[in-house]
Amino acid sequence: MKSLTLLEVGKSVVYSESEEPIQKSGHSIVELHASALNHRDIWITKGLYPGIITPIILGSDGVGNLAGKNVIINPGLNWGQNEAAQSNDFEVLGLPQNGTFANKICIEDKYIYSMPDHLSILEAAALPLAGVTAYRVLFSRCKVKSSDRVLITGTGGGVALMAVQLALAFGCEVHVTSGSDLKIEKTLELGVHKGYNYKKEDWYKDVQGQFDVIIDSAGGQSFQHLIKICAPGARIGFYGASLGKYTNLNPQLMFWRQISLLGSTMGSDADFQDMLSFVSTHKIRPIIDEVFDLKDGAKAFAKMEAGEQFGKIVLQH
Amino acid sequence: MKSLTLLEVGKSVVYSESEEPIQKSGHSIVELHASALNHRDIWITKGLYPGIITPIILGSDGVGNLAGKNVIINPGLNWGQNEAAQSNDFEVLGLPQNGTFANKICIEDKYIYSMPDHLSILEAAALPLAGVTAYRVLFSRCKVKSSDRVLITGTGGGVALMAVQLALAFGCEVHVTSGSDLKIEKTLELGVHKGYNYKKEDWYKDVQGQFDVIIDSAGGQSFQHLIKICAPGARIGFYGASLGKYTNLNPQLMFWRQISLLGSTMGSDADFQDMLSFVSTHKIRPIIDEVFDLKDGAKAFAKMEAGEQFGKIVLQH
Numbered sequence: 001m002k003s004l005t006l007l008e009v010g011k012s013v014v015y016s017e018s019e020e021p022i023q024k025s026g027h028s029i030v031e032l033h034a035s036a037l038n039h040r041d042i043w044i045t046k047g048l049y050p051g052i053i054t055p056i057i058l059g060s061d062g063v064g065n066l067a068g069k070n071v072i073i074n075p076g077l078n079w080g081q082n083e084a085a086q087s088n089d090f091e092v093l094g095l096p097q098n099g100t101f102a103n104k105i106c107i108e109d110k111y112i113y114s115m116p117d118h119l120s121i122l123e124a125a126a127l128p129l130a131g132v133t134a135y136r137v138l139f140s141r142c143k144v145k146s147s148d149r150v151l152i153t154g155t156g157g158g159v160a161l162m163a164v165q166l167a168l169a170f171g172c173e174v175h176v177t178s179g180s181d182l183k184i185e186k187t188l189e190l191g192v193h194k195g196y197n198y199k200k201e202d203w204y205k206d207v208q209g210q211f212d213v214i215i216d217s218a219g220g221q222s223f224q225h226l227i228k229i230c231a232p233g234a235r236i237g238f239y240g241a242s243l244g245k246y247t248n249l250n251p252q253l254m255f256w257r258q259i260s261l262l263g264s265t266m267g268s269d270a271d272f273q274d275m276l277s278f279v280s281t282h283k284i285r286p287i288i289d290e291v292f293d294l295k296d297g298a299k300a301f302a303k304m305e306a307g308e309q310f311g312k313i314v315l316q317h
Numbered sequence: 318m319k320s321l322t323l324l325e326v327g328k329s330v331v332y333s334e335s336e337e338p339i340q341k342s343g344h345s346i347v348e349l350h351a352s353a354l355n356h357r358d359i360w361i362t363k364g365l366y367p368g369i370i371t372p373i374i375l376g377s378d379g380v381g382n383l384a385g386k387n388v389i390i391n392p393g394l395n396w397g398q399n400e401a402a403q404s405n406d407f408e409v410l411g412l413p414q415n416g417t418f419a420n421k422i423c424i425e426d427k428y429i430y431s432m433p434d435h436l437s438i439l440e441a442a443a444l445p446l447a448g449v450t451a452y453r454v455l456f457s458r459c460k461v462k463s464s465d466r467v468l469i470t471g472t473g474g475g476v477a478l479m480a481v482q483l484a485l486a487f488g489c490e491v492h493v494t495s496g497s498d499l500k501i502e503k504t505l506e507l508g509v510h511k512g513y514n515y516k517k518e519d520w521y522k523d524v525q526g527q528f529d530v531i532i533d534s535a536g537g538q539s540f541q542h543l544i545k546i547c548a549p550g551a552r553i554g555f556y557g558a559s560l561g562k563y564t565n566l567n568p569q570l571m572f573w574r575q576i577s578l579l580g581s582t583m584g585s586d587a588d589f590q591d592m593l594s595f596v597s598t599h600k601i602r603p604i605i606d607e608v609f610d611l612k613d614g615a616k617a618f619a620k621m622e623a624g625e626q627f628g629k630i631v632l633q634h
Contacts, residue, residue, distance in 0.1 A: 084550030085575040141575075219568045233401030241568035249566065251536045251558035255580035258402040258458075263572035 003057045003102035004297035004315075009047040012298045013058060013101070021098070021106035028109055030071060032064040034125035035100040035294075037304045037313045038158065039240075044095055045301065053096055059315075060093045062100030063115055063125040070115035073100065073107055074272040075128050083140070083268050092129075092266065101297060103317055110269070116280040126286035126312035127279065129266070130158035134166055135275035136267035137215055137237040142260075144235075146171035148212035151229070153198070156183040156310045159239060161287055163215050164192060169282035175211070177203065186310050198222070204229050217242060224248045227259065235260045287311030320374045320419035321614035321632075326364040330375060330418070332612045338415070338423035345426055347388060349381040351442035352417040352611075354621045354630045355475065356557075361412055362618065370413055376632075377410045379417030380432055380442040387432035390417065390424055391589040392445050400457070400585050409446075409583065418614060420634055427586070433597040443603035443629035444596065446583070447475035451483055452592035453584035454532055454554040461552075463488035465529035468546070470515070473500040473627045476556060478604055480532050481509060486599035492528070494520065503627050515539070521546050534559060541565045544576065552577045604628030 003018040023029055041058045043049050060075035073093065080087030093099050093107075115124045137159075138144045150167045154160045155176035167174045168191050177198045178184045184195030196203045210231035216223065220243025226236055227250060234257065253259070267275070278284075289309035292300040294317045304313050320335040340346055358375045360366050377392035390410065397404030410416050410424075432441045454476075455461045467484045471477045472493035484491045485508050494515045495501045501512030513520045527548035533540065537560025543553055544567060551574065570576070584592070595601070606626035609617040611634045621630050 082550060086549065232403065233399060238568060239572055241572070244568075246566040246568060247564045249563040251555060251561075251563060251580070254578075255556055255558070255582050257580065258582065259580045260458075261571075261578035263568070263574065263576045265572050265575070 001103035002294060004294065005055050005057050006045055007055050009052055009054065013045060013301060015295045015297055018057060018102060021104055024106055026108055027106050028066055028112060029104055029106050030064040030066050030073065030112065031104055032062050032100055032102060032317050034063045034121050034317060035059045035315045036061040036125045037300055038129050040092065041094065042301060042305050049095065051096060056095055057098040057102050058094050059099030059101035061125055061128045062105060063121050066112060070121065071112050072115045072124050072128060074111040074113060074269065076132060076266045076272065077111065079268045083270060101294065101315060113276055116276060118280065118283050119285060122288060122291055122314050122316065123285050125314050126288055130162040130312065131275045131279060132267035132272045133159045133239050133265065134162035135278065136271045137239050137264040138163055138166055140267065140271055141262040141264040142213045142235040142237040144170065144172060144213050149173045149209065151175045151211045151214045153177045153216045154218055155187045156180065158312050160217065161311055164190060165284050166278065169284055183310055219246055220244045221247055224250065227253050230257055230259050232257045235262055237262045237264050239264045288314050291316055318420035319611060321611065322372050322374050323362055324372050326369055326371065329615045330362060330618060332614055335374060335419060338421055341423055343425055344423050345383055345429060346421055346423050347381040347383050347390065347429065348421055349379050349417055349419060349634050351380045351438050351634060352376045352632045353378040353442045354617055355446050357409065358411065359618060359622050366412065368413060373412055374415040374419050375411050376416030376418035378442055378445045379422060380438050383429060387438065388429050389432045389441050389445060391428040391430060391586065393449060393583045393589065394428065396585045400587060418611065418632065430593055433593060435597065435600050436602060439605060439608055439631050439633065440602050442631050443605055447479040447629065448592045448596060449584035449589045450476045450556050450582065451479035452595065453588045454556050454581040455480055455483055457584065457588055458579040458581040459530045459552040459554040461487065461489060461530050466490045466526065468492045468528040468531045470494045470533045471535055472504045473497065474534065475629050476534065478628055481507060482601050483595065486601055500627055536563055537561045538564055541567065544570050547574055547576050549574045552579055554579045554581050556581045605631050608633055
């Protein structure tokens with residue numbers, strides 16, 4: 001079969017011939033028709049992840065066919081019994097286990113779900129990792145209510161954009177930030193209330209009113225300002241920190257307003273199932289930036305790395 | 318009547334004659350027999366609080382007599398309907414409304430509760446503010462479970478010590494930190510599992526295993542180390558930050574372990590009622606450091622400021 005394989009850290013993925021997966025007990029072999037990229041895939045090629053082994057077929061998001069039915073794969077393996085946190089055995093599909101950038105995958109049956117009916121195969125491929133991450137941080141961790149005012153930072157990224165779509169479908173008033181006016185404009189078309197360009201110094205001073213929920217994956221120096229635009233009882237959920245550590249956080253503001261900072265990553269099996277149900281009920285369609293052929297995977301990686309995408313970069317197998 | 322009154326910011330409180338409170342509709346006049354000091358009282362005398370007016374009778378904790386019955390006062394006024402956070406009208410008894418360091422107080426009936434039977438009047442006076450603050454941060458915010466391993470920093474302070482007592486009564490394995498070996502020794506006598514002197518550099522490296530719940534009121538530079546001794550799914554509750562802002566917090570550690578940072582202060586009417594019930598059920602007796610006569614209030618303030626107390630400083634009226 002064909003696959004996108006990382007042969008060596010620091011190099012590009014290579015479209016090449018791989019051995020077919022071997023059928024294991026309690027597993028099925030899914031014929032994959034589409035997959036999608038996540039930042040994690042890029043970081044692995046650069047060696048910015050613990051426990052990298054090579055050669056490895058990358059890819060966490062996959063959609064395909066099993067016994068004539070369209071199926072979608074939950075990429076969060078071995079979460080365990082505790083809804084509050086993943087077990088030590090937790091893995092994300094695509095490292096160390098071979099991933100979805102291939103024609104076939106052997107995957108444990110409990111991670112195989114029916115694909116939501118209203119989606120195309122390409123749309124569904126854009127859903128798993130971003131969908132479960134956005135769902136968990138918004139619903140399981142921040143316990144968002146439909147009456148909440150929600151701010152989502154860094155719109156355009158896969159998880160952030162999915163969080164925008166989930167919160168809008170739930171009935172929230174949604175605001176976003178981005179470093180790109182174009183991305184803000186595109187997000188406003190989805191029904192977002194207002195956008196703020198974070199490249200403008202003190203952008204947060206333009207916020208009128210306060211937020212009940214803020215979803216962030218940037219962190220860094222400017223994270224401290226998010227506290228200042230929180231309503232009493234606000235929850236700040238975060239699933240990444242591309243700008244690094246939090247500094248200069250004001251605890252007085254936080255405890256007086258009963259603010260919660262809630263770390264979150266991926267999601268449990270229940271989160272994944274609940275996310276699929278929510279997406280089906282609300283007929284949410286993940287936003288696709290561009291579709292590449294699997295054989296052009298290296299180009300897809302280059303686009304992801306450039307960071308100019310709006311929505312998911314999808315691979316057609 | 319007699320009272321401890323702050324006549325001018327920056328000066329000591331003065332034991333003096335004050336006018337009797339005037340009866341208002343929906344209120345009762347409670348004859349106060351005991352009260353207790355909180356850090357808030359000290360900070361007000363130093364001008365470290367917003368909205369200070371003088372002259373003001375200080376004091377948030379009060380126990381006394383109403384129509385022949387022992388009663389205890391909830392010092393959290395106008396919390397409002399939202400359990401998640403107090404309303405903008407929230408006040409703590411003792412500023413701007415005259416407080417409990419007096420022979421009598423006029424207080425709205427809904428803030429007057431029966432005093433727990435198992436307590437002496439002096440013990441009960443040590444309970445309200447510390448009790449409701451400790452109860453909310455542990456139970457309402459951190460949702461502590463009896464199987465949790467709990468770390469409480471800065472043992473010896475009124476809230477911290479009350480949190481130790483609540484967590485022990487609930488069945489938790491409780492660890493503490495202090496800057497004083499003597500305070501650690503005294504806390505161990507309560508049934509605490511282990512103590513760490515935070516004056517030892519890298520004390521947190523001596524911790525074996527991880528904590529499910531951490532309760533802190535120090536904050537500052539060293540707060541970052543608390544993250545490192547958190548179990549997956551851990552909750553860090555904080556109700557103060559005497560050492561200032563949080564710096565250098567590692568978001569990766571926090572989101573990968575699904576850690577929650579939960580700001581908390583005082584408590585709702587429900588928190589106060591639940592705290593009284595818990596204390597009654599478990600026959601918890603607040604720890605008293607020393608009892609002063611109301612007329613010696615200035616001495617009590619000086620002891621509180623020196624910070625050498627273990628438990629509450631109580632005033633007998």
